[in-house]
Amino acid sequence: MTLRSRRSAHRSPVPACVALILGAAACGSGEAADIDPTAASDPVVLGVYVGATPARYDAPAYFVIDQRGGDDEIVEMSVERVGRVSLMGADAEMDVTTGEATAGDDAGTGFPLALAAGARRVFAPGGDHVMLEGLADDLAPGETLQVTFEFARHEPVVAEAEIVQLADLLEVDMFWEDGDR
Template sequence: MPIRSVVLLCIGLFLSGCGAESTAPAEPPLPANRLTIEQAWARMAPATGTSALYFQVANGTQAEDTLRAVRTPAGAASLHETYTAGDSLMGMRAIDHVAVPPRTRIAFAPGGRHVMLKALAQPLQPGDTLVATFVFAQSDTQRVQVPVRQSAPPAP
């Protein structure tokens, strides 16, 4: 191989290693062989008001599951999603369930899927905790302690 080709090859290999590194945080690994609720939080709200519950469903199993419902003594809970219709119309609608494919993480976040909490039994104040029970078609029901926040927590 001519020396010029070797030099160009070395320069190419060197430059290929000098690319910009990703600054996005690495997503944590999925839980091994189980389905879990992660990063749950609820938005603060006055008594009899409306709030929302946000979280991630992490399915580390090899099987699809379905989130059927979320229950809490804090108020009436129902699954919802935000949608866009046309160029400028946005809204929210109730949904019956959410499929959770195997080996995935599904986000319930502001501006997307969430659990609407209506007719709150008492005010939800930052620092409070509410209990939420997540009901799945296949996996065991999960009871989660959910912190109340004024706004979304910072990204990890």
């Protein structure tokens, strides 16, 4: 069999950044140089998705957030029906996925998450992701979950997460580069 490589044929998270440094500077796309980092924080959650998972396992969650104002950081996330929320990283460039282990406490790990002025943060399958532990019950496709993002410089933002079949997470447009469609 003749085999060739076509990397664009699979789904590469946007951005394809090495994310073992979740607490460091944002590695999102669309960073605008003319945004005043001291301007008022204006985070916009573009979407949140959760993978359907039986209660006995940890569930994945993903989101895309635009920081349209100045610098800020997510200091905590909470998800209904979930005991603990942690931010995880992945080193997709090396074909290795691993986690970010920062100061572990009951609030979860990986926080705070920096949001640079004018930047986008993408938590996508195979890249940075959210781990939901301690599910109260099974998370079934078609259900929704209320997700609360708490910021250092902005009022909390509440978003509705859609629970989808795990395989369908690869079909969510916002997670992937335009060229991959």
